[in-house]
Every structure is written in C-alpha cells, then in structure tokens.
Amino acid sequence: MSRFLSVIPVDTARTILLGLARKTAGKTIPLADSLGYVLSADIISDIDIPGFDRSTVDGYAVCAADTIGAGESIPVMLSLSGRVEMGDEPSGSVSPGTCMYIPTGAFLPPGADAVVMVEYSEEMGNDVFISKPVAVGENIVFRGEDFSSQKPALHAGTRISSRGMGVLAACGKSEVPVSEKPLVAIISTGNEIVSVSDVPKAGQIRDVNTYLCAGFVEESGGIPISIGIVRDDRPALEDALFKAVSQADIVLISGGSSKGERDMCADIIAEKGELLVHGIALSPGKPTIIGKIQDKPVIGLPGHPASAYVVLHALVRDLIHTMTGEVSQPVRISGVLTSPVPSAKGREDYIRIMQSDDNITPVFGKSGLTNTLAMSDGLLCIPADTEGYEKETRVFAEIWRNS
Ligand code: AMP
Ligand code: MG
Numbered sequence: 001m002s003r004f005l006s007v008i009p010v011d012t013a014r015t016i017l018l019g020l021a022r023k024t025a026g027k028t029i030p031l032a033d034s035l036g037y038v039l040s041a042d043i044i045s046d047i048d049i050p051g052f053d054r055s056t057v058d059g060y061a062v063c064a065a066d067t068i069g070a071g072e073s074i075p076v077m078l079s080l081s082g083r084v085e086m087g088d089e090p091s092g093s094v095s096p097g098t099c100m101y102i103p104t105g106a107f108l109p110p111g112a113d114a115v116v117m118v119e120y121s122e123e124m125g126n127d128v129f130i131s132k133p134v135a136v137g138e139n140i141v142f143r144g145e146d147f148s149s150q151k152p153a154l155h156a157g158t159r160i161s162s163r164g165m166g167v168l169a170a171c172g173k174s175e176v177p178v179s180e181k182p183l184v185a186i187i188s189t190g191n192e193i194v195s196v197s198d199v200p201k202a203g204q205i206r207d208v209n210t211y212l213c214a215g216f217v218e219e220s221g222g223i224p225i226s227i228g229i230v231r232d233d234r235p236a237l238e239d240a241l242f243k244a245v246s247q248a249d250i251v252l253i254s255g256g257s258s259k260g261e262r263d264m265c266a267d268i269i270a271e272k273g274e275l276l277v278h279g280i281a282l283s284p285g286k287p288t289i290i291g292k293i294q295d296k297p298v299i300g301l302p303g304h305p306a307s308a309y310v311v312l313h314a315l316v317r318d319l320i321h322t323m324t325g326e327v328s329q330p331v332r333i334s335g336v337l338t339s340p341v342p343s344a345k346g347r348e349d350y351i352r353i354m355q356s357d358d359n360i361t362p363v364f365g366k367s368g369l370t371n372t373l374a375m376s377d378g379l380l381c382i383p384a385d386t387e388g389y390e391k392e393t394r395v396f397a398e399i400w401r402n403s
Contacts, residue, residue: 037221042156043176044151055104059115060130063112182323186253187251237256250296251296258287270291333399340389341362343386348383351364363376377400
C-alpha cells in the first residue's frame with residue numbers, strides 16, 4: 001500500500017459525503033422548545049395578520065381627502081365622532097368632516113382611510129384641529145399585510161431563530177413541525193491526548209477536538225455525543241467506533257487520519273465498513289477520511305484543531321444540513337486584502353482572516369496552533385484553480401457564524 005495519500009478534489013469529496021446523508025425523521029415539538037431546529041414543512045398562518053386594518057400610531061382616524069391643505073397656520077377642523085377602544089371593534093364610523101380618536105394598534109373604524117398622528121392635531125371639545133395632511137393609507141397596517149393565511153410565513157428548511165419563534169407565535173403555531181437533529185458521535189484519538197481537567201505531563205496535550213467538534217455540531221444543528229479519548233490502540237479504536245456507530249447518525253473521529261505508523265483509522269474503517277476517501281485536495285485538512293460503517297457516515301478529521309475546523313467547515317456542516325433539510329447560505333463579507341495570499345494550484349486553500357472595516361487581513365499561523373482560531377473572524381477560500389491573490393484584491397470571505 002502507498003505511503004502517500006491520493007487526494008481527490010473537495011467537490012468530489014463533498015458529493016461522496018452527501019451521498020451518505022440520510023434525512024432525519026420529522027417530529028412535532030412545542031414552540032417553546034423549537035429554537036435551533038429546522039422546519040420540516042412550510043408554515044402558513046391560520047389567520048390573516050393583522051386580522052383587521054390597524055393604526056400604527058396614536059391619533060385620529062380620518063378621511064384623507066378632508067386633510068388636503070391642512071397646515072400649522074390654517075388647520076382643518078373635523079368633528080370628533082367618538083373613540084376607538086383598544087381590543088374592541090369600533091362602536092362608530094368616520095364620514096367626511098368627522099374623525100375618531102384611535103390608539104396605536106387599534107381597529108381602524110369603517111369609513112376612515114388614514115390616521116393623523118396625535119402630534120399634528122389638537123382636540124378642543126368636540127372639535128379636532130389637524131395641522132398636517134395625510135395620504136390614503138398613511139399610518140395604517142392593512143389586514144393580512146404582515147402575513148396572509150394564503151402564503152407561507154416561513155419555509156421548510158429554515159432554522160428556527162428567536163425571530164422565527166416570534167413569527168411562529170404570531171401564526172398560532174403552539175406546536176411546530178421540525179426535523180430531528182442528527183446525533184453526532186465524537187471520538188478523539190492519540191496517546192498524547194489527556195482530558196481538559198488534567199494537567200498535561202511532558203509530551204501530553206489537552207483534548208481540544210472533542211469540544212471544538214461538539215460546539216460546531218451544535219452550531220450546525222446536530223446533537224453531539226462525546227465518546228471520549230481513545231489511545232492509538234486497535235482494539236480500543238474498534239470498540240470506540242462500534243459504540244459511536246451504534247449510538248449516532250454521524251461519527252467524527254479526530255487524529256490518526258493520515259498514513260503514519262499510529263494512523264489506524266482508515267484501516268479500521270475499511271475493515272469494518274467501507275473506505276471511500278482518504279486524502280482531499282484541501283489545505284489545511286489534507287489527511288481527511290470519508291467512509292461508512294453500517295451505512296453511517298464516518299469522517300476522520302486531522303488531529304490539528306485548526307485543520308479539523310476547516311474540514312468541519314468545508315464538509316461536515318453540509319452533511320448535517322443535508323440530514324436536517326436546512327437550507328442556508330454561508331455568511332459572506334467582502335473586503336480588500338491587506339497582504340498577498342499565496343496558494344498552490346490544484347488544492348483548495350482555506351486561510352483564516354481578520355476583518356476590520358473594508359480590510360481583510362490573512363492570519364498566517366502554523367497548522368498546529370490553535371490561537372489563529374481565537375483571533376480570526378472567518379475563512380477565505382482560495383479555489384483549486386487559483387494561484388493565490390495579490391495584495392489589495394477584493395475578496396469574499398466567510399465569517400464564523402454562531403448558529
Ligand atoms: P494526528 O492527526 O493524530 O497525527 O495529530 C496531529 C496533531 O494534532 C498532533 O500534534 C496531535 O497531538 C494533535 N491532536 C490530535 N488530536 C488532538 C485533540 N483531540 N486535541 C488537540 N490536539 C490534537
Ligand atoms: Mg495521533
């Protein structure tokens with residue numbers, strides 16, 4: 001067997017990986033618990049919202065034509081025909097020459113077609129003096145203008161945010177149809193890896209990847225399951241993989257993904273299932289494995305946290321989204337490079353970047369360092385067919401997203 005990885009393009013690897021995705025089941029959950037889930041069906045309100053024409057201001061409901069020519073020096077005088085109560089249907093109506101007092105959010109009385117703000121009016125006994133003209137429709141939200149009972153307010157594939165929860169509430173959805181979150185098992189491997197609560201001895205390092213992966217999985221809409229730290233020991237790795245596959249929909253195993261003496265992940269995946277990819281034209285992140293065991297996707301991530309993160313970003317997020325049905329676009333910013341960014345042709349390079357105003361500054365660091373993750377704002381992808389960018393090129397970078 002070759003000692004070198006035979007790399008394939010990122011797009012090919014992504015197609016293979018997404019081919020292993022199986023959509024999760026749907027379920028219905030209470031609105032209060034729905035944050036972060038992905039809608040499995042379009043949401044249509046049961047009623048028009050608002051259900052009646054509504055004033056957006058405190059003021060006087062009028063016939064707009066009556067206010068033509070109104071000004072501070074020559075106000076228009078209208079007679080007050082009543083007051084609309086909040087939360088009730090109006091008890092009267094407005095006809096030319098008259099008006100009704102109306103609070104913000106109240107039902108527009110029949111006959112009125114605009115509302116004059118209280119600031120431009122003065123009530124004196126039964127008369128109201130209007131000092132500013134209004135156009136038809138001014139200061140009114142019309143029935144169904146917010147959401148109609150005919151068209152979806154939210155689409156299937158939307159991840160539910162706090163804003164989405166508000167819309168679902170307005171639409172009367174106390175129960176929400178969502179996709180189950182995929183369970184993602186996480187294994188960290190390496191004889192040198194110790195738990196976060198340990199103080200590493202000489203030659204040891206703390207387990208970063210379990211938490212890096214767990215946080216990423218949650219941000220991407222999955223549920224992380226930590227299997228723990230496993231030594232570079234074949235039976236122990238086999239046991240951990242077996243446990244992971246039996247508990248989860250996706251398995252992430254970090255470390256041991258290359259072709260060194262201690263790198264057993266690819267062999268074990270090939271023996272227990274099928275090895276589909278070993279090596280991707282991606283930097284950092286070349287020693288990445290894609291395989292399947294019992295029809296479940298198993299991804300072998302490089303041990304270096306910054307490299308593992310690039311693979312999570314470039315591939316694993318799409319896998320989780322395909323399983324939940326999430327439809328989302330990466331959050332991109334544009335800016336001008338403050339220094340040149342070299343890149344080898346034939347591989348996708350991911351450079352961590354910092355953004356300030358219209359500038360994008362590459363953060364170059366050795367791949368073993370985790371500090372670049374903390375100080376960066378996102379990633380700049382240099383496509384495989386591009387040999388880097390000159391200084392002052394305008395580029396688009398993807399910024400870290402915390403959802
Ligand atoms: P490997 O891919 O196993 O050759 O590991 C590459 C580098 O990543 C080594 O320096 C490892 O010590 C480091 N590494 C592997 N796993 C982890 C982890 N879970 N947390 C932090 N660093 C790790
Ligand atoms: Mg290792």
